[in-house]
Amino acid sequence: MASTLNGFPVTLDDVTSARDRILRHLHYTPVLTSSTFDSKYGRKFYFKAENFQKTGSFKSRGALNAVTKLVEEKQERVVGVTTHSSGNHGQALAWAAQHCGLPCNVIVPRNTPTVKIDAIKGYGADVTLCEPNPTSRAETCAAICSEKNYVYIPSADHYDVMAGQGTIALEFLEQVPMLDAILVAASAGGMVSGIACAAKQLKPEIKIFVVEPFGKDLERCLREGKRLWPEPPQYVDTIAEGIRIQQLGKLAFPIVLSLAEKEVFTTTNAQIVEGMRFAFERMKVVIEGASGAVIAAAMSKRLRRMDGRLRHVGVILCGGNVDIDHIPWLPTREA
Amino acid sequence: MSGRLTITVNDILKAKNRIHSCVHTTPVFTSSTFDESYGRKFYFKAENLQKTGSFKARGALNAVTVLKEGESPPKGVVTHSSGNHGQALAWAARMRGLQCAVVAPNNSPNVKLDAIRGYGADIVICDPTPTSRQETCHRIGRERGFHFVPPYDHPDVIAGQGTLGAEFLEQIPELDAILVPTSGGGMVSGIAIAAQALKPDLKVFIVEPNGKDVEKCLRAGERLWPNPPRFLETIADGIRLQQLGHVTWPIIRELVQKDVFSVVLS
Numbered sequence: 001m002a003s004t005l006n007g008f009p010v011t012l013d014d015v016t017s018a019r020d021r022i023l024r025h026l027h028y029t030p031v032l033t034s035s036t037f038d039s040k041y042g043r044k045f046y047f048k049a050e051n052f053q054k055t056g057s058f059k060s061r062g063a064l065n066a067v068t069k070l071v072e073e074k075q076e077r078v079v080g081v082t083t084h085s086s087g088n089h090g091q092a093l094a095w096a097a098q099h100c101g102l103p104c105n106v107i108v109p110r111n112t113p114t115v116k117i118d119a120i121k122g123y124g125a126d127v128t129l130c131e132p133n134p135t136s137r138a139e140t141c142a143a144i145c146s147e148k149n150y151v152y153i154p155s156a157d158h159y160d161v162m163a164g165q166g167t168i169a170l171e172f173l174e175q176v177p178m179l180d181a182i183l184v185a186a187s188a189g190g191m192v193s194g195i196a197c198a199a200k201q202l203k204p205e206i207k208i209f210v211v212e213p214f215g216k217d218l219e220r221c222l223r224e225g226k227r228l229w230p231e232p233p234q235y236v237d238t239i240a241e242g243i244r245i246q247q248l249g250k251l252a253f254p255i256v257l258s259l260a261e262k263e264v265f266t267t268t269n270a271q272i273v274e275g276m277r278f279a280f281e282r283m284k285v286v287i288e289g290a291s292g293a294v295i296a297a298a299m300s301k302r303l304r305r306m307d308g309r310l311r312h313v314g315v316i317l318c319g320g321n322v323d324i325d326h327i328p329w330l331p332t333r334e335a
Numbered sequence: 336m337s338g339r340l341t342i343t344v345n346d347i348l349k350a351k352n353r354i355h356s357c358v359h360t361t362p363v364f365t366s367s368t369f370d371e372s373y374g375r376k377f378y379f380k381a382e383n384l385q386k387t388g389s390f391k392a393r394g395a396l397n398a399v400t401v402l403k404e405g406e407s408p409p410k411g412v413v414t415h416s417s418g419n420h421g422q423a424l425a426w427a428a429r430m431r432g433l434q435c436a437v438v439a440p441n442n443s444p445n446v447k448l449d450a451i452r453g454y455g456a457d458i459v460i461c462d463p464t465p466t467s468r469q470e471t472c473h474r475i476g477r478e479r480g481f482h483f484v485p486p487y488d489h490p491d492v493i494a495g496q497g498t499l500g501a502e503f504l505e506q507i508p509e510l511d512a513i514l515v516p517t518s519g520g521g522m523v524s525g526i527a528i529a530a531q532a533l534k535p536d537l538k539v540f541i542v543e544p545n546g547k548d549v550e551k552c553l554r555a556g557e558r559l560w561p562n563p564p565r566f567l568e569t570i571a572d573g574i575r576l577q578q579l580g581h582v583t584w585p586i587i588r589e590l591v592q593k594d595v596f597s598v599v600l601s
Contacts, residue, residue, distance in 0.1 A: 030362045032384065052364065283384075284383045284384055284388060285384075
């Protein structure tokens with residue numbers, strides 16, 4: 001293990017405790033296979049269907065673990081939770097908070113599509129609008145924290161959130177013990193950190209490969225062992241809205257540096273669409289862009305050229321929250 | 336029990352043994368949102384995730400396997416359907432090492448024909464009339480020594496579809512009712528036979544496109560549909576047949592609920 005990491009910041013115990021906290025409130029998602037895909041791409045692929053998870057993405061695992069643990073530890077002193085996210089984490093936190101009987105306030109940029117705002121409100125959370133830039137999001141969130149005395153639950157850079165996401169790996173290795181590798185998309189890196197920590201402790205020889213949108217440049221950072229991204233934090237231009245954050249989080253980076261493979265699969269918008277189309281048409285599942293990116297990585301020439309001993313490859317379908325009136329290959333349907 | 340072939344739950348269990356290793360035991364999905372909106376607990380049996388993309392793989396594979404294991408297996412199988420049954424039969428034939436021909440009308444969408452060819456079957460084009468379909472099918476059967484496997488009116492196909500019902504009851508023993516979309520009636524017949532043996536209280540309900548008029552027929556106890564057989568106007572292209580089949584009709588008349596859910600789908 002690289003010197004940046006001292007042991008596993010998220011232990012197997014953290015992940016199994018997370019599982020005990022959250023499992024009965026969440027789905028033990030199925031693993032799908034496609035013989036067509038296997039014949040075409042020359043390995044056995046296993047698709048972990050987190051698009052079927054509560055709230056439509058894996059984010060509910062981390063959110064529920066973090067909120068439940070907070071309530072266990074602090075009890076009546078927690079009056080509410082907050083975060084800034086227009087996406088899956090916002091919905092997941094709203095759902096988790098409702099589940100635990102806590103108020104929740106989600107800060108969303110004012111240009112967020114109504115369908116996403118409605119989804120968050122649908123779980124009973126309050127929505128506060130802010131300007132569409134990282135600074136405004138952070139500042140507005142901080143203001144809510146101090147005004148209402150709510151606890152901030154970030155979408156990725158938090159060990160309890162990572163431990164929740166790590167439960168994906170516990171399940172996956174139970175369902176497919178012969179997995180040689182897992183392909184997983186990364187934005188701020190909460191899921192890949194949790195999965196890497198859990199999987200490597202259960203099966204040290206397993207390889208964790210990160211999938212990114214073009215423009216994240218993660219491979220360079222991993223090979224040099226340094227955060228090479230520009231400041232202030234930027235968004236990557238990609239149709240996969242769940243993986244637009246360019247930088248890995250501060251807690252996530254050393255984990256990924258230490259536990260993930262240096263080869264990062266980079267995906268363009270066209271490849272992401274191809275991955276999505278395969279899932280919709282051949283597998284009959286609805287997935288969002290980030291999941292399409294991981295399928296694209298599985299389809300890639302780069303993977304094709306890799307070690308033939310990676311016979312059993314896991315593909316994380318992280319979410320299925322698409323706006324069905326805005327599917328990339330169909331004309332936009334006006335409501 | 337008058338007038339119907341005796342297809343029993345034992346046929347379904349035999350079908351399960353034949354097809355089990357090749358088809359998916361499909362998951363059952365739930366949605367707490369749906370349950371809250373509609374006031375009951377609903378369980379969605381996901382046959383959209385089945386091999387070939389529909390439940391038809393079950394019946395087709397059972398029928399083909401029976402032929403293959405018979406005393407004089409045919410060289411291949413033939414059917415007329417450019418839809419799910421055509422794909423399912425093509426796949427099933429390939430699984431058992433038999434040839435397959437699918438007779439399709441000349442106005443079939445290419446994407447469907449490609450899907451069938453993708454499973455290795457031969458497409459034979461005919462005119463878009465029921466007569467031409469049947470005649471072409473018989474001709475291919477004679478010329479090539481292929482056995483005709485119909486999409487629903489066949490005991491092995493019905494027993495294959497019945498495995499769906501048996502599986503569902505294993506997964507959700509507390510089911511009180513099953514809603515089944517119906518065209519020729521192969522699937523609802525199979526499910527009803529399974530349910531009668533495994534959970535006699537369970538109610539099987541047909542769901543039909545508006546215009547099929549099954550409820551009227553069931554209450555009268557008679558096939559009231561006009562001849563020759565017609566297609567209904569509906570976007571649900573898998574359930575366009577107006578008439579139930581002749582093998583399926585007596586099973587449905589005996590075992591399925593008289594209340595039919597009629598949905599406007601045009």
